Amino acid sequence: MSFSVEPVNQETVIIRIGKALDFRNASEFKSACQDQVRKGVRNFILDFSDTGILDSTGLGSIFSLYRQVSPLEGQVVFASVSRPVQVVVQLTRTYKVFRQFPTVDAAREALV
Numbered sequence: 001m002s003f004s005v006e007p008v009n010q011e012t013v014i015i016r017i018g019k020a021l022d023f024r025n026a027s028e029f030k031s032a033c034q035d036q037v038r039k040g041v042r043n044f045i046l047d048f049s050d051t052g053i054l055d056s057t058g059l060g061s062i063f064s065l066y067r068q069v070s071p072l073e074g075q076v077v078f079a080s081v082s083r084p085v086q087v088v089v090q091l092t093r094t095y096k097v098f099r100q101f102p103t104v105d106a107a108r109e110a111l112v
Contacts, residue, residue, distance in 0.1 A: 003032050011074075012043040012111050014104055017051045021058030029058070033065045042074025045107045049080035054088045066097065075099070079107040 002025055006014040013036055021029055033044065044065060048054070066076045078100045081089065089095050101107035 003029060005032060005036065007041075008043075008045070008108055009112065011041055012045065012108070013041050014045045014047055014079075014108070016047045016049075019050060020053035021051065021061070022053050022055040023057040026057040026061040030061045030064060033061075034068070037065075037068055037072075042069045042072040043111045044069065044074070044076045045079050045101075045104060045111065046076065047079050047104050048082050048085045049104075051082050052084050054085045059088065059092060059094065062098075075111065077101060077107050077111065079104045 002018045004016045004018075006016070008014060015029075015032070017029075036044070046062065062076060069076060076098055078085075078089070078098050080103055081100055089098075089100070099110075101110065
């Protein structure tokens with residue numbers, strides 16, 4: 001599994017994205033997130049500190065997670081966004097949907 005999931009509390013987890021979130025592993029990301037939602041998690045902090053690749057398929061899987069947790073009053077936030085991911089976020093105007101935090105800790109404090 002290329003994603004590590006670190007629980008913060010019952011409702012919040014940190015998902016470390018790793019090197020890439022793209023067409024090769026987007027379905028794996030989706031199923032990892034769905035497992036968490038089934039366990040009652042509704043807040044997701046996505047840690048992009050090591051991520052060099054984010055493509056449209058990867059972005060789509062993040063939006064699908066967002067659509068899943070929004071009705072539960074959950075949130076998906078971005079943390080430690082790397083340069084390559086920042087470029088995608090700017091181009092796609094994704095920053096209008098997902099709050100961004102400079103660090104995972106800042107995101108954790110905002111959600112808890």
